[in-house]
Amino acid sequence: MRNPTEGEAEEEGLENRGEEIECRGDVITSGESEGKPLRLEIKRKLAQRSERVKSVDLHPTEPWILASLYSGTVGIYNYQTQTMVKSFEVTELPVRSAKFIARKQWVVAGADDMFIRVHNYNTMDKVKVFEAHTDYIRCVAVHPTLPYVLSSSDDMLIKLWDWEKGWACTQIFEGHSHYVMQVTFNPKDTNTFASASLDRTIKIWNLGSPDPNFTLDAHLKGVNCVDYFTGGDKPYLITGSDDHTAKVWDYQTKSCVQTLEGHTHNVSAVCFHPELPIIITGSEDGTVRIWHATTYRLENTLNYGLERVWAVGYMKGSRRVVIGYDEGTIMVKLGREVPVASMDNSGKIIWAKHNEIQTVNIKSVGADYEVSDGERLPLAVKELGTCDLYPQNLKHNPNGRFVVVCGDGDYIIYTALAWRNRSFGSALEFVWSTEGEYAVRESTSKIKIFSKNFLEKKSIRPTFSAEHIYGGTLLAMCSNDFICFYDWVECRLIRRIDVNVKNLYWADSGDLVTIASDTSFYILKYNRNVVSAHLDSGRSVDEQGVEDAFELLYEINERVRTGIWVGDCFIYNNSSWRLNYCVGGEVTTMFHLYRPMYLLGYLASQSRVYLVDKEFNVIGYTLLLSLIEYKTLVMRGDLERANEILPSIPKEHHNSVAHFLESRGMVEDALEVATDPDYRFELAINLGKLEITKEIATAAHSESKWKQLGELALSTGMLETAEECLKQANDLSGLLLLYSSLGDAEGIADLASLAKEHGKNNVAFICLFMLGKLEDCLQLLVDSDRIPEAALVARSYLPSKVSEIVGVWRKDLNKINQKAAESLADPEEYTNLFDDWQVALAVESKVAEARGNYPPAAEYAQQADRSTASLVETFRNMELEEEEEAEEPMENGDLDYEDAEPNGEVQEELDETQVEGGFIKSQEEAPVFLKVIGLVKFPCLVAVLTPYVMEMESTQDRRFSCKLFLSCFVLYAMPERGGLVELSVFLHLR
Template structure:
């Protein structure tokens, strides 16, 4: 089995005795022999939380994610629970009178099962204040591991050094039955997670891994290969493998169908003690004497293929299932919702599939994996052809296909027979990583892509780019080349290639340069993609569904978890996607919309006008936004059905008559801001009468005051002042009266609004005849507020004037007497 193994985390630490993945966060929990518990971040590899749990070894630790806890058992007989968010210790108590060797958390009930060197198992219920609700007795040695049956959560299995595995019911203290599993102590037991096999896998100190049928109580297979005690073995839930680890320092991968050893992993960290599998992922964590390692096995992408009619085939391990997307039309669901689509068993395949390909006419399906390929008939799933090959590609005619044999040999088959002439020029000289079918045969290598003509074997073009996928359009005139961080869209001109061939030119290793022309380069990471006509639809690494028209990318939707493109159904006007478990989701993508946008980008407005009649009304507004983005506002205003959008476009085009028509159809209370917008725009085009009318309807007295002031309309300003005062807009009323040159009215307004001090100061400056009255009003106000001392400091201007006059007369008399005396 050719299974990719990629190391994601490598961290050295003290001896790791237990590991566990968080079900939703990217966290790995580790229990250490030194008494600590660490939480690693899987993306960065950094320790994000550390807990000093005990001064003795922590042998078992598990997340209880629904409570934001983890639970740990240690050699001081204590079971401890911590809140991993707050670092608070939730509880700690003596669970057993000896070392707590293992524990497991029930998947649904509020129960933790613990196994101990005292040869007992106990069930603890945290909803009952961690009371022991059941004691399980019967083993005669240390309890090494406990596993709950996923097919029947009311039963669990235990592995013990007394050479046995026992099966228990949660409600009974006595075992249902025992298996004499190994010649020496049993270290681990785990259930097969699938629904089809009643299997257990066990490991022991006899250096073997065994698979058991627990219904017939018989050993199905014994796997030998480890050279020391085997500490664990688990069935992988998504891949057809069993993962085992031993004190010999190795982790072995066994084929769970043939029980053949497929791979051996060694990271130089001494003895392997514990394992954890991450839910919904292919990540596997292993704890060693000197640290922890997380590896990703295989690909996350499911193996599937859908033909043009909507028939879907996909695999689960080596089982083949089918579904018909056409049936989705009968059960309409909102965009992004899972489509309840029935599936049926379709057959099986002899190899573990890494890729599946429908032939263009849908009659055949190719399964590729384990360095082999098998072609099946799509209707009856019968083996049509097979052979060695690490990559496969169909030509457009469904009768021709290519197989990559090894890294350099490209074989061409026609009607299921190998074609030896003409050969693919240059094949055998380049190290090829994968093939891509379509109009031309594409081969991807390190730093290059080469395109061959299917019939002549000539090199059409070699492109220096490090590609990970190639996608041909159905018309054969466009091709997308995806790299790790961007993708390119090229046009293919076959006539340029044919002309060079007819001239008898030596095309060499580079091909015909003018055969391809780059029309777009998009900085986006393509995960999966399909062509819909001349529209390139793709999913991104950031979980977006986009489509490309010309050189412009548009987002259809964003989703929370990765989805993979299945294809487009024109009869549904929907694009279909699947998640890792091949649950189906649909998103609306109107073909007429795509055709219209394509015609607009090409500048063919006549063709676009013809297509517009077929565009659904619920897509008109989307098209109008597209036209607006291309600065085709006149066309957009004729397309949109959204009154708000049409109003905005009318303002941008200074089509105020259309804007007025829209705003007059809106209830008066809801049109205030729109009247204001029209008024502002009317000012810019010198339509003052319209602006005044709009400001009056909008009740925008500030703008109205400025407009009337600029046109010198005294009567209008007087009305604005009155309206402002009646609405309590006193500052605006004051400013208007001041512009009208009416200081007395300004003073009256200030006094009316209780601003006596300001009225007094204003009167002294602009209306001296009113100053005395203003001072008296202020003094009266101060005295009414018991501020007579402040009032005494003020003086009536008339009294000051009379006093000044008397003093002036006395001064004159004194001056006159002095002159006479001299």
Template sequence: MGMRLEIKRKLFARSDRVKCVDFHPTEPWLLASLYNGNVYIWNYETQALVKTFEVTDVPVRAAKFIARKNWLITGSDDMQIRVFNYNTHEKVTTFEAHPDYIRCIAVHPTQPFVLTGSDDMTVKLWDWEKGWKNIQIFEGHTHYVMNINFNPKDSNTFASACLDRTIKVWSLGSAVANFTLEGHEKGVNWVEYYHGGEKPYLVSAADDKLVKIWDYQNKTCVQTLEGHTQNAAFACFHPGLPIIISGSEDGTVKIWHSNTYRLENTLNYGLERAWTIAYQKGNNNVAFGYDEGAVCVKLGREEPAVSMDNSGKIIWAKHNEIQTANIKAGHDDNIKDGDRLPLPVKDLGSCEIYPQTLQHSPNGRFVVVCGDGEYIIYTALAWRNKGFGNGLEFVWALDSNEYAVRESTTKIKLYKNFKERPNSLKLNFTAEGIYGGTLLGVKSSSFLNLYDWETCSVVRRIDVIPKSVHWSDIGDLVTIACEDTFYVLRFNRQAYTQFIESGGEVSDEGVEQAFEFVTEISESIKTGTWVGDCFIYTNAVNRLNYLVGAQTFTISHFDTNMYLLGYIPKDNRIYLADKDVNVYSYALSLTVIEYQTAILRNDLETAEQLLPTVPAEQRNRIARFLESQDLKELALEVSTDIEHKFELAVQLNKLDVAVEIAREADTEAKWKTVGDSALSDWKFSLAEECLKKAKDLSGLLLLYTSSGNAKGIRELAESAATDGKNNVAFACYLQLGQVEDCIEILIKTDRIPEAAMFARTYLPSQVSKIVKLWKENLEKQNKKKAAEALADPADYENLFPDFKHALIAEELSKKTRNISIPATSYAEYKDSLDQDIIAEIKEKYPDGVLPSNLSPLHNRLVNSIAAKKNVNGDMDDEVSVDDDRDNMSLLSMEVNTTGTGSVRGDVDFDDAASFATSEHERPGENLVSEEKEMEELVQS
């Protein structure tokens, strides 16, 4: 039977005639040069045209990426070589390389060299590090040079194909060809090397419609491939698959087996003549250029043919060679997650068919190899042939002596002890795939049937289209992976058996009670395996996850595709391989899985017993899991990560634990977090300690102003001023009524205009001084007109209405600013907020001058406060606030001297006009000095 080669189209882009295509080595880009003079770059993952270069108005017959320089290079019929930066579209250089059409370009894999071939019958070598100097010319062909390619095994040599019907092999540094291969009857269009080390082969395509394979050591033609009906335009060996790909002007692309030279497949995309090909090393993408566009396809599977048994023995295929390694040989107790294992590789043997899949039997004694429509069963140790046959797919039962083979879409054979069973499966639908395990799964175009291995009767029909089916070791759980979702079901064999024994009739749908739904996860699975009740898998976005119950957890992220090999319980590690069978491992403790399973089953007692057996390095994973299950108290006990413990302590409001951690770590961020939590919990002493250590001046300002802590505000003002936190310092001084310090901060921070405005409102006696500073500052900036426009109230009293009355208000404010009023008196004084103090002073003293024999302290406000409340106005004593929040301290007594009352309501003037009493109310002979009266007021 022929090779089973899956072909998936990734890009189908119509355009003008495509003469050359090339893949970018890292980006998902396909470069195409067109006959109309343009160069396109398509994203073959999104099918989007991402870049366009209008190179010239004549055909561009050659174009290549030079990815290490972020360049693309083109050769065209105007004889020019052009180099562009494909990121910026900048033209790096352009020069005339040949006196005739440029047909082909080859970029050296490591050196700064480029080869160009032309209709002038020469090949030229260019060095871009020497300013694109032509360092060698290769002459010897007698017609157009159509194609050139470097030898991947020796980049010092290259081959050229020419319409003179010959292929020449050259060495850099030598102007004469090493040798010439002759055999085609017409012009040769293409030549390429075989990539493997075992065959010294070249492949060529010519206008005689033939593809030839050459041994360049013996200089002989070893095979001729016939099948194209028009000129053969290209032919190449695929770098990873055992195939030769050829294309022709007959519009077809043919795929040949490189070992048997058998034609395996023919592709025709209806885009007329095929001209060119490109492939990607490291993956299976291949692109073709046609008259009417470009196509990109993916050939086969990138997943390696590899399998690992339960003991850690790995077997894989490298082409037809079978190799093996043992995890034990590379195991190191100190190995880190994600490190590549240094495994010694041994050759186990070879395989008669090209292996597409390898699979150990459940007991590890046998390995089945599938490929080319056949299967062969080998013994795992000696690699001896145990059985073989034709088959599209092969699957093992849970018992290693049983297996099934899908020979066609209508025929599935069952075997036991390597002998075919007489009661093979009878199907009334087309079988598109089979799956092994506890039950035999058969996929149709719209559903999955699960059959009993012994009786071949249907157990259950499930209306999904699976990509893979994974059974647990004991056979009670199954994962059915679909395109973008996977389902976990529980198989109840007892319920199925009871139904059968009770004489129940099994319909095409099977037995409903046989399965119960467990969970559905919206992820696309690549590879997976069960470990007990835990399902480990890799997904389409390159993550290694595991599922316990209905919860998924991520173990690691990958930069490339990784394939799960299995889990070895004694190592507590998961093993994976990349496409080149480099093996990596990640830790996952079995006790962790058992613990999580117990928690999900709400079996806290079992979980508590398992906890001591969980490795210390896995405790944090357990803690995160417990947190996700909203078991934060338990997570706090389990976690060993200081950061996580701190987060949990704050969430649980266990501030004593959080404070202890904050003291150990002593970071401002942690102190601030605890401080905020303490504030929310009304623990002001703790909040103050935390905010101080966090240097959270804004938080302290909020705390002190809310609690009326005058001493704290004063200390905070000094600290903020020292640290240059001018906004906080300003707010503190304003709260304290120390407006002089506020003005000093504004002047120091070069906010002189703001200082003048502030002084006009709160400290009018300082306005003249500040206006002078303002003028001087403007003059330094050569803003003389602006300086001249400023008016000083001392000189222009007419421009500042009520300025002299504001001075009286300022004097009164200074004498009363340090008197505090308890919060309990708020209702009594709150109406004073609406008073117009300036208006009342003007009414009493219209000329703005107080009588000389009166004291501004003789006002009803001061007398009433002193007489009724017996309040100590000394601001040096902190005002304490109880937890009931029923007190408020009015910390400042500054007056808004513009006539709008107190700015914050901290000063309550019942009657501003009585700040100074009249002579008939209080005879002058009864007056006492201001100092004495203030002293008596404080003492009272």
């Protein structure tokens, strides 16, 4: 055992606050080497403070960073949510190396306690713990395909572990004479690996052989780190040393290719970036340096103020780089992930992978090969050549003969077929005009315009800082918050528009342009004739340009990632990676992309739009040109030509056309075009087309459609159609409304039977009640096990049935509560508990004679008047009879309407009788009011009070009667009976 090396002495642990670093860090552009920088965009994606980070790793599929700490903890951070998602308390000693084994859902870690530990990062369980070395474990490396893990240690040994054999040590590699700081597998030949040691050497090994293949020795001090170049063209590896340098080696010739100098302290981490032509070195001087992998010039220096750098991590297929410091973890994203590719009008695609230029042809896919939308095309890739600079942009000219490559502050124009250099020069940006001319931006204050023959025509020095330029019909130069358009010939200002521009897309016609900003895009119309007339007139142009040069047509609140114009249709993918197109301000989603993809172009001959992902997989989606043309003509108001094109659009796209027409307010046209029955039904309903809706509903056999149609027929007064539709829909409630409105007693009777069959007891009850079939109502309640309700109905309408129902109720209730069943009173046994029981029976017998006779609904007015008159006369006769009977004592010695004294004597006088807060002023009026109180127990007779109240002379009596009327209504009138009271009175008492 030995003490830690210089710079690794244990320090006081820093609190892991898990917060984002406030200091953004400085990006220092190199002034130390000649040449133009790559100008890679560098964005910080994660800043997480913690104790000293000794190693970092990226998960291949999850947005996770693995960081092992000097404190003995291993943490997993989610760089999308900026949070720690997992934490393993591995040991109390430093964990110097930890790696993901994604195919097993494991994390393997080596620590200073000489143990290797394996955890499942999903369950947090320990999979394996074993002692691997006799000194500090410096590094673990996972084989990309085989079940192997390499470990290196301060015991100067390298060991190979096989997890399929229970983590047995299958091989030991000896040869170093000092601490072995790092081991790494060769990505091009995974049977070999390299090791770096403080004995100042790098050794190359083969699995299966205990001796090294060869040794590289050129550093002046110990070697801390080593990494292989992942590209296919160079057999290189890079090392970092305590001599403050990094060296690039050719392991085939065993020679040092380049020494990278510039760090002021030990170089602790190095890597070749797998996607970009850069080398990254990290040092204990606190900086991360980015070098050009071809020219070896220093491109950038990153300093985030987190003290010493200990680790750098990367992942193939990603431009993210994670850096481990003394005080936390930083993740940055280098450059854009948009693939450098371009497609011409014939379907030939050229793209750049690093400095290699390749080409594919979409038309090489045979016509017999059926390609589905979203399926990757099986394209044969051909090597076209190489590029002398690192391509950051690549674009065909309008006719497809030439291709420009821009990067490293230069541009080169090549021929598209032979890849021959035709012209070159300095440029930060390069754009083509629609006529084949081009412009370059050499700086923020100098733009040059060249002819088709590659000759310089004009040099412009704008009065503002030109941050970007865009080509097309006009030459556009933009600053941070505005854009200026110029003509290509004389560079005259056409128009200034105050908007923050992220990209610009011109239609081929030159009449439409899309300006894309951060959160939305604008479609403008370029009034070419207005501009020409203004310029030809010789009138001066102010700093805003020609006022009517552009006309804003539409503003869409979506972010455009990439876009192209096809005719008057703008195709784009948005921030949610949906592939949309916009015609006439209407946005239609074509497809939901399941991964980031970027538009290449549109082939009219195939009616397909093509996209490419960052792995250069080409995918196509169908977008009919005839569909675009049709929508364009509709927007222009040329319906005659649009209808000529319609037959060429396949039937499966007619619904899309119909939706477009509906959005334009052309609903009848949409109905003619639509093919989907459900959609056509909705359109027909909106238009009130009953015949069409009836045909669709008949074919669909859909109750919901029949119900909608029935409601439409009702609203338009087509009652016979409404009846048919409601029957087809089994809409019994709707039929009840219809029949009751028509006064159709036969229909109500049929509906009652139908409702019983369908178990719609509420509807059946109302039908029977309206027909006056009170016995059937009572039986329905009993059959549906609603016995308490049956008892109430019997008490109100059929008092002669009360005893029978009470018996049924007692029997049913006795199953649950015998005492409660016994407490039910039968009016035949306890007449004294039921007020005016005899009167109720008498009224029932009189009303029963009239039930079942239904006069025509047309005679309602006459019958209603007669019924009212007969009802009042009936009550007057009842009053006279009651007064006559009052003179003769009843069997018990009491009078029907007088209070009996306990000794059987009758109270002779009622000077003032109080009833429910109202007063009867004389004895003569008492019998009538007492009779009313008895009768109001029948809700169907509540209406009796209305004419009676109107005949009263006393205001006090009227007030009492109104209170009584309201009390009875609240107590007895159920909501569904509210509309039936008048009808019931009419049927019973006519």
